[in-house]
Amino acid sequence: MNARLAEVLRYILNGLAATVVHYGVLTFNLAVLAIPSAGLANFLAAIVGITASFLGSRYFVFRKTREHMLRQMVKFGGLYGAIAVLHGLVLLVWTDYLGHDFRVGFVIATAMQVSLSYAGNRFLVFVR
Template structure:
């Protein structure tokens, strides 16, 4: 039980770091570069958040997995590609179509992402061989 608690804490720390990188890139694209679509800005920013998340997951959250780097990177890319599309669509609808603030849409999309990410990483990408 204690191992799972520590794993969850490491997941939260890693997720906060990856989210900060993702949001900083989103704000940079949308507010500094002036990309007019929050959805497009978010998809660009997702690359940076996803990279941060993979490295943190592999080396910090789930370090005892047995598969190789490339295999995990491919699985992770597929999972996070799917999650990035969901994240982008949420912002597209929330901000571009409805007109709500992109920061609140980011929080909503991130809540969805956290759930899908933890389950996918734990049981698909970084599972421990039995």
């Protein structure tokens, strides 16, 4: 298997695993800890999911551990913050200004998010 294809497959697996972690922590926060706010429960779960995504990207997907972890974390956080803003802007324009179905906008924004996060991680955060 081509090295780039193997990396993309690891990226997909890492994303799925981070999503499972996020959802599992969200469920735990609501069902076991009884956090009364789903928004707060989700925010806390997102932090854990993003951390899982970072660690998976560093050690499993891109396997770039020579650079100091804190520096990679800052770049990773900046990238994901920028992508989150872009995701929100796509939904704002698609749904609020253009009047289209938010579900379609969400799919478009998420496709952009996945593509940009892979490219950003590969070329900005976990540089060869």
